[in-house]
Amino acid sequence: MKRIISITLVIVVLINFLAACAAPVPTEVPVINESPATEAPDVLDTAVPSAEPAAKTITVTDALGRTVEFDQLPSRIMIVGKAAFMLLDAAYLFPEAPERIIAYELRSQTGLDFVKTVFTGDGEMTVIEQDSGPEQIAPLNPDLVMMKAYLKDQLGDQVEKLGIKVVYLDLETPEQINKDIQALGQIFGNEARADELTAQYDHAMKKVTDATAALTDEEKPSVLVLMYSDKGGEVAFSYPTMNYFQSQLVEMAGGVPVWKDVSADGWTVVTIEQIAAWNPDATFIIHYQGKAVEVVENLKTDANWMLLDAVKNDRLYAFPLDFQSWDQPDTRWTLGLAWMASKLHPDLFPSFDLLEETKAFYRDFYGLNDLVITEKIVPLIKGNIQ
Numbered sequence: 001m002k003r004i005i006s007i008t009l010v011i012v013v014l015i016n017f018l019a020a021c022a023a024p025v026p027t028e029v030p031v032i033n034e035s036p037a038t039e040a041p042d043v044l045d046t047a048v049p050s051a052e053p054a055a056k057t058i059t060v061t062d063a064l065g066r067t068v069e070f071d072q073l074p075s076r077i078m079i080v081g082k083a084a085f086m087l088l089d090a091a092y093l094f095p096e097a098p099e100r101i102i103a104y105e106l107r108s109q110t111g112l113d114f115v116k117t118v119f120t121g122d123g124e125m126t127v128i129e130q131d132s133g134p135e136q137i138a139p140l141n142p143d144l145v146m147m148k149a150y151l152k153d154q155l156g157d158q159v160e161k162l163g164i165k166v167v168y169l170d171l172e173t174p175e176q177i178n179k180d181i182q183a184l185g186q187i188f189g190n191e192a193r194a195d196e197l198t199a200q201y202d203h204a205m206k207k208v209t210d211a212t213a214a215l216t217d218e219e220k221p222s223v224l225v226l227m228y229s230d231k232g233g234e235v236a237f238s239y240p241t242m243n244y245f246q247s248q249l250v251e252m253a254g255g256v257p258v259w260k261d262v263s264a265d266g267w268t269v270v271t272i273e274q275i276a277a278w279n280p281d282a283t284f285i286i287h288y289q290g291k292a293v294e295v296v297e298n299l300k301t302d303a304n305w306m307l308l309d310a311v312k313n314d315r316l317y318a319f320p321l322d323f324q325s326w327d328q329p330d331t332r333w334t335l336g337l338a339w340m341a342s343k344l345h346p347d348l349f350p351s352f353d354l355l356e357e358t359k360a361f362y363r364d365f366y367g368l369n370d371l372v373i374t375e376k377i378v379p380l381i382k383g384n385i386q
Contacts, residue, residue: 060186063149063170063179070165073189074144078103078137080128081147081155085324086171088115089331090180091146093197093365096188103140106130114323117376118368134158144187171329172245174205200364204334205252208341211348212254221281221344223255224310225319225327227267228287228295237275238267245329246286253341254348255282272304279308282315282344288325290382292318317343320354320383335361343384354385 058070077100079087084105091097098119103126104112112127128136137145137159145159149168156166167183170176178198185194225246226237240246241264242257250257258278262268275283285292285299296318299305310316319327319336326336335357342352355378362368362377 078142080105224280283310
């Protein structure tokens with residue numbers, strides 16, 4: 001019995017010993033000698049999530065000095081009203097135009113021929129009838145309508161009453177043309193292109209005016225510009241007023257308009273007697289439908305015209321045109337200026353070549369290649385090219 005108790009005690013001691021060996025040795029709790037911090041820890045600055053940036057307002061200043069604002073670049077643009085071809089031609093100086101101009105008003109002088117011939121496949125335009133009003137404009141859902149500045153009261157105000165934004169362009173003087181190009185740069189979101197274009201126009205103009213500016217009054221020939229019309233079978237010749245673009249062309253080209261001291265309003269019909277009284281050194285014939293060359297050839301055989309100095313001295317000229325006549329404040333105006341100056345002062349421009357000037361113009365201003373220019377534009381040029 002004692003032997004059993006002894007064995008049992010030994011087993012108990014062994015179990016306690018083994019348990020003591022297996023238990024983890026307690027570690028001492030570190031003594032904290034400093035007082036705990038009483039201030040909150042510094043908070044690191046973190047970027048506060050910002051709200052979505054506000055959309056940038058696009059501001060366009062038009063020819064009337066009005067500010068027109070857009071939340072985004074207009075993408076459905078219509079061009080309407082008189083002289084709409086001038087606005088269309090100016091708009092197409094920008095590469096964005098084919099995709100954003102959706103409609104155009106058909107006029108007697110139409111820029112649509114130019115666009116359809118040269119920019120084939122670059123977008124479709126709806127052609128609306130001449131003298132269309134708000135009822136033809138609104139259904140096309142434009143976000144911008146462009147028109148000439150003088151149409152504000154007649155048409156623009158009615159369009160704006162429908163909640164459609166209108167930008168007015170002037171396109172009547174070289175200075176205003178440049179301002180209108182800047183407005184188009186804002187509309188198309190391409191102000192760099194606008195700066196490039198105005199610089200090109202200034203350069204083309206200065207090539208002429210720098211040469212003619214030194215001329216004395218005695219060196220400047222007297223000039224008559226006449227627009228020919230045979231509407232209704234009745235032949236008539238008209239001259240422009242001094243505030244018309246054609247008068248500016250004459251003066252920049254180094255000539256003196258014979259009508260300079262005449263007060264008139266718009267194109268004014270003139271008689272052969274008055275033409276003979278003026279008897280200008282040089283006469284330029286304009287016909288917007290492309291018959292100026294035929295008119296000049298007929299006048300050279302007319303008994304009354306054969307008495308005039310311009311005919312005697314072979315200085316009766318047909319003003320050139322391609323899609324549009326170059327005497328107007330259209331995009332091609334510097335071509336008309338350079339050509340007129342070369343006729344009035346061939347000694348100042350001995351190397352002038354109309355065809356080369358035309359090719360350079362369409363390359364620089366419209367970005368066309370020589371193949372397109374040679375095949376689609378050069379064959380259309382009419383006038384006293386040589």
